[in-house]
Amino acid sequence: MIERSGLRWPAPVKLNLCLHITGRRADGYHNLQTLFQLLRYGDFLSFRPLEDARVFLRNPLPGVDDEQNLVVRAARLLQSATGCQKGAIIDLDKRVPMGGGIGGGSSDAATTLVALNHYWQTGLSLSHLAELGLQLGADVPVFIEGKTAWAEGVGERLQPVQMPEIWYLVVTPNCHVSTAEIFSHKDLTRDSADITVAAFLEQGGRNDCQDLVARLHPEVRQVIDWLNQFGAAQMTGTGASVYCAFASAEAAQSVLCVMPKQWQGFVAQAVNTSPLHDLLQQIDDTGA
Ligand SMILES: C[C@](O)(CO)[C@H](O)COP(=O)(O)OP(=O)(O)OC[C@H]1O[C@@H](n2ccc(N)nc2=O)[C@H](O)[C@@H]1O
Numbered sequence: 001m002i003e004r005s006g007l008r009w010p011a012p013v014k015l016n017l018c019l020h021i022t023g024r025r026a027d028g029y030h031n032l033q034t035l036f037q038l039l040r041y042g043d044f045l046s047f048r049p050l051e052d053a054r055v056f057l058r059n060p061l062p063g064v065d066d067e068q069n070l071v072v073r074a075a076r077l078l079q080s081a082t083g084c085q086k087g088a089i090i091d092l093d094k095r096v097p098m099g100g101g102i103g104g105g106s107s108d109a110a111t112t113l114v115a116l117n118h119y120w121q122t123g124l125s126l127s128h129l130a131e132l133g134l135q136l137g138a139d140v141p142v143f144i145e146g147k148t149a150w151a152e153g154v155g156e157r158l159q160p161v162q163m164p165e166i167w168y169l170v171v172t173p174n175c176h177v178s179t180a181e182i183f184s185h186k187d188l189t190r191d192s193a194d195i196t197v198a199a200f201l202e203q204g205g206r207n208d209c210q211d212l213v214a215r216l217h218p219e220v221r222q223v224i225d226w227l228n229q230f231g232a233a234q235m236t237g238t239g240a241s242v243y244c245a246f247a248s249a250e251a252a253q254s255v256l257c258v259m260p261k262q263w264q265g266f267v268a269q270a271v272n273t274s275p276l277h278d279l280l281q282q283i284d285d286t287g288a
């Protein structure tokens, strides 16, 4: 175990390069097909392990009770799944918009499971951690497995895919879209035909939630229309963020520079391997 103080654990975000809803399960959850594209951009966490079972979050999030924070919930879940009696003081450097459809909270949870599994020496495999993480959210497993991937089921059946490491501009309007509300809306399209990953790679795909979200939240429509001037804009997850691909960082940055000020935006590179896994590799290489 490495206990270097100041080790910063990345929690990268994702884009859904398509989101096809193919059916509704008996428990109300939806089966989907999506391409999870990981980005080199996200939150950072640091951990100080404790010899007793207390879990502290040093910087609470506005509007989120510490016990509801996915970071604390992930730590408690690992304790209860393994019987581990250790704890941690956790620093969360929150950089990404909350509730934006880019999986920020899910990625924080995934990084917490992976990091505490390391510090507490609980010895779970990544696939066991991914299975645990699914209890916290449908987007958690992909961040634990750490590969850009084609996903089925509710997002837990993952097949790594190599995608071009191009650049994305991601724009988040100032409105909140509830994932549960969109998935339970009567007008949501739930009968998309299953396609193969090869068909997606050849023809691309769409986001089945996009038209509904844009109708319910006109600001999302405005972002789509604005970004469409520069390329093919698409919404990620259930919104509210919208993205557009660029061949270079400079091209994406030049559009960010003229973005209306009422929106938040960032430019990030697409990556096939999560920065979290780059760090794990570095830890391995330096002889943990
Ligand atoms: C839209 C996506 O972001 C695509 O990556 C995910 O499918 C959503 O993942 P998430 O935010 O981790 O969602 P969860 O916290 O698991 O679920 C939030 C709510 O959305 C609905 N939900 C979510 C995922 C799914 N496949 N079907 C659903 O019906 C459920 O009502 C659930 O109560």
Ligand SMILES: Nc1ncnc2c1ncn2[C@@H]1O[C@H](COP(=O)(O)OP(=O)(O)OP(=O)(O)O)[C@@H](O)[C@H]1O
Pocket (backbone or CB within 6 Å): 061, 063, 064, 068, 069, 070, 071, 097, 098, 099, 100, 101, 102, 103, 104, 105, 106, 108, 109, 137, 139, 179, 237, 238, 239
């Ligand atoms: N560490 C956390 N970071 C962000 N949100 C959190 C966290 N813990 C709990 N939450 C709650 O989860 C909600 C959704 O957060 P998140 O940023 O993951 O949404 P999202 O980007 O839409 O995710 P997804 O794409 O997985 O649907 C927030 O509105 C907040 O109430």
